[in-house]
Amino acid sequence: xxxxxxxxxxxxxxxxxxxxxxxxxxxxxxxxxxxxxMHLSIGQEASAVGSISTLDPDDFIIGxxxxxxxxxxxxxxxxxxxxxxxxxxxxxxxxxxxxMHIADVKGGNLGANGVVGGGIPMAVGIGVGxxxxxxxxxxxxxxxxxxxxxxxxxxxxxxxxxxxVPVVFICENNQYAMSFAASDWTTSKKIAAMGENxxxxxxxxxxxxxxxxxxAVQKAVDHARSGGGPSLIVNDTYRWRGHxxxxxxxxxxxxxxxxxxxxxxxxxxRAYCKxxxxxxxxxxxxxxxxxxxxxxAARVFAEASPEPKVETLMEGVYAP
Amino acid sequence: MREITYLEAIREAMTQExxxxxxxxxxxxxxxxxxxxxxxxxxxxxxxxxxxxxxVPITELGLTGAxxxxxxxxxxxxxxxxxxxxxxxxxxxxxxxxxKLRFMFGGQSTVPxxxxxxxxxxxxxxxxxSQSFENWFVHVPGxxxxxxxxxxxxxxxxxxxxxxxxxxxxxxxxxxxKTKGEVPEDLYEIPLGVADIKREGTDLTIIATGIMVQKSLxxxxxxxxxxxxxxxxxxxxxxxxxxxxxVNSVKKTGKVLxxxxxxxxxxxxGELAGVISESEAFGYLEAPIIxxxxxxxxxxxxxxxxxxxxxxxxxxxxxxxxxxxxxV
Numbered sequence: 001x002x003x004x005x006x007x008x009x010x011x012x013x014x015x016x017x018x019x020x021x022x023x024x025x026x027x028x029x030x031x032x033x034x035x036x037x038m039h040l041s042i043g044q045e046a047s048a049v050g051s052i053s054t055l056d057p058d059d060f061i062i063g064x065x066x067x068x069x070x071x072x073x074x075x076x077x078x079x080x081x082x083x084x085x086x087x088x089x090x091x092x093x094x095x096x097x098x099x100m101h102i103a104d105v106k107g108g109n110l111g112a113n114g115v116v117g118g119g120i121p122m123a124v125g126i127g128v129g130x131x132x133x134x135x136x137x138x139x140x141x142x143x144x145x146x147x148x149x150x151x152x153x154x155x156x157x158x159x160x161x162x163x164x165v166p167v168v169f170i171c172e173n174n175q176y177a178m179s180f181a182a183s184d185w186t187t188s189k190k191i192a193a194m195g196e197n198x199x200x201x202x203x204x205x206x207x208x209x210x211x212x213x214x215x216a217v218q219k220a221v222d223h224a225r226s227g228g229g230p231s232l233i234v235n236d237t238y239r240w241r242g243h244x245x246x247x248x249x250x251x252x253x254x255x256x257x258x259x260x261x262x263x264x265x266x267x268x269x270r271a272y273c274k275x276x277x278x279x280x281x282x283x284x285x286x287x288x289x290x291x292x293x294x295x296x297a298a299r300v301f302a303e304a305s306p307e308p309k310v311e312t313l314m315e316g317v318y319a320p
Numbered sequence: 321m322r323e324i325t326y327l328e329a330i331r332e333a334m335t336q337e338x339x340x341x342x343x344x345x346x347x348x349x350x351x352x353x354x355x356x357x358x359x360x361x362x363x364x365x366x367x368x369x370x371x372x373x374x375x376v377p378i379t380e381l382g383l384t385g386a387x388x389x390x391x392x393x394x395x396x397x398x399x400x401x402x403x404x405x406x407x408x409x410x411x412x413x414x415x416x417x418x419x420k421l422r423f424m425f426g427g428q429s430t431v432p433x434x435x436x437x438x439x440x441x442x443x444x445x446x447x448x449x450s451q452s453f454e455n456w457f458v459h460v461p462g463x464x465x466x467x468x469x470x471x472x473x474x475x476x477x478x479x480x481x482x483x484x485x486x487x488x489x490x491x492x493x494x495x496x497x498k499t500k501g502e503v504p505e506d507l508y509e510i511p512l513g514v515a516d517i518k519r520e521g522t523d524l525t526i527i528a529t530g531i532m533v534q535k536s537l538x539x540x541x542x543x544x545x546x547x548x549x550x551x552x553x554x555x556x557x558x559x560x561x562x563x564x565x566x567v568n569s570v571k572k573t574g575k576v577l578x579x580x581x582x583x584x585x586x587x588x589x590g591e592l593a594g595v596i597s598e599s600e601a602f603g604y605l606e607a608p609i610i611x612x613x614x615x616x617x618x619x620x621x622x623x624x625x626x627x628x629x630x631x632x633x634x635x636x637x638x639x640x641x642x643x644x645x646x647x648v
Contacts, residue, residue, distance in 0.1 A: 092425075097424040111429070114416075122385050122417065125386035125392070128374070132390075151381060318462070318485075318486050
């Protein structure tokens with residue numbers, strides 16, 4: 001697989017935007033500006049960007065609760081996204097959904113989900129619908145290792161194979177479902193083997209290696225687009241932060257977290273870009289600055305944005 | 321006008337809507353060659369093919385979620401859950417997803433789907449194939465809940481439900497499937513959220529749902545011989561509820577008997593009593609609002625025990641007589 005200089009700059013920028021968004025989210029929360037909780041994806045940037053970089057703009061994704069990175073990788077407007085995180089009226093979901101439920105339907109992001117595994121059954125139906133509509137579009141359905149133990153995943157694998165839907169199921173194995181260690185019951189390879197057993201091509205990747213993720217997912221997307229049906233890709237990765245704000249990190253050691261920080265997906269990709277002479281250190285640093293500046297601008301936009309009016313509370317429960 | 325059964329009316333509504341609108345399709349267990357556990361979809365596979373009649377293995381959560389997902393991108397799926405008891409397995413996708421996606425995404429999405437399911441006892445199928453869970457879904461903003469009681473309404477309400485841009489739980493009663501009635505051959509809609517006065521009367525209002533509408537009508541007929549004049553109101557749609565028709569009826573008669581098959585505690589009767597109590601009809605009440613509903617017991621197998629666990633015509637006659645003749 002060849003990555004152009006332009007693509008490399010795009011991917012690095014998106015990864016820095018994700019990292020910066022998550023760091024800003026945490027800062028805003030600590031400053032008491034955010035009502036609610038959040039699930040940060042720092043450390044998982046290559047899985048989001050590498051996977052979604054294989055889609056056309058009119059393809060679709062459906063996400064999970066740790067979905068900020070996926071949303072940015074699908075090309076969301078950072079201002080509207082940050083405004084949603086702040087619960088503002090001009091956010092993507094008018095402040096109704098918040099961090100865990102951001103959707104950008106026009107941009108092909110059919111939404112994050114607060115129920116672990118909640119998006120997977122819908123993914124099958126979206127695939128069925130895309131086939132019926134005769135559109136040559138592909139859906140990527142993201143979930144984590146936590147969802148891989150849920151019934152929703154297994155029922156959906158069966159239906160996805162039955163209907164040969166144009167869906168790439170992408171499990172981001174970040175090693176913990178809240179505190180429950182994936183290693184206590186499975187591995188990325190074993191999750192991939194489940195897909196194989198259900199009857200779809202499957203693979204596991206070093207989810208911190210953007211190029212490896214992109215290669216595996218591209219194959220699956222091409223397979224789906226050419227009418228070959230669903231695939232399952234498992235990206236082996238790690239979340240640096242806790243599950244949510246209530247996490248005291250009692251179930252893992254600082255040493256373990258530090259070990260994974262050594263495998264930082266952003267630094268890995270920078271090293272690749274340098275080796276392949278795609279981006280110099282200076283260019284990469286400039287991109288980093290840009291990413292952080294974009295998020296700072298989004299913060300300013302969000303903080304200046306209007307709150308929803310209480311009189312509008314009942315709007316949008318039912319469609320006319 | 322020609323007469324067809326409630327079951328045929330449902331099949332006809334789906335068939336005609338599928339002919340009219342290529343976005344409509346069916347998904348469910350054993351709905352293909354088998355024709356569905358109650359034969360509602362019999363013959364539809366032959367007519368529409370396996371591309372639009374999606375027969376699936378046992379995956380209540382999966383098939384319901386597939387309907388939600390398809391609806392999310394503009395299809396109009398009709399999911400069949402073989403027995404309402406099994407909506408327990410489907411409810412994550414129905415309650416957490418279908419009902420909420422529109423609101424939680426700030427109006428970016430719609431979920432135009434129907435979940436059809438047969439409810440109720442009387443078939444000797446006991447605890448796991450006889451329950452009436454309508455009020456669980458009535459409790460969820462974002463869902464609509466419909467309970468047709470005649471063949472005419474089954475067709476018109478189902479067509480409206482398919483065309484509605486929201487998730488509709490369409491609850492059929494097994495014992496009504498074989499009942500016959502006049503049904504127009506053309507497509508027609510009965511709007512959701514509009515109650516029907518099935519029988520006019522002045523002494524007492526019976527508000528009944530599902531099969532209890534038919535039982536209440538039989539009871540009213542019986543009591544008319546004693547000179548008791550009963551009005552029977554069928555809400556038809558539990559959410560949204562036509563409170564106006566109910567309130568007006570209560571204002572007219574001053575007495576209310578609520579009859580439903582579901583267990584009384586936490587049932588829809590409590591909601592109806594609350595709505596009446598909070599309305600201007602309260603001042604017109606001449607007696608306490610009485611609920612006659614399912615007993616606080618799982619549905620038993622034995623015929624007589626099963627019969628005794630839900631209201632029967634004689635129970636309605638007795639309660640209605642007592643209430644109508646009560647002097648206050």
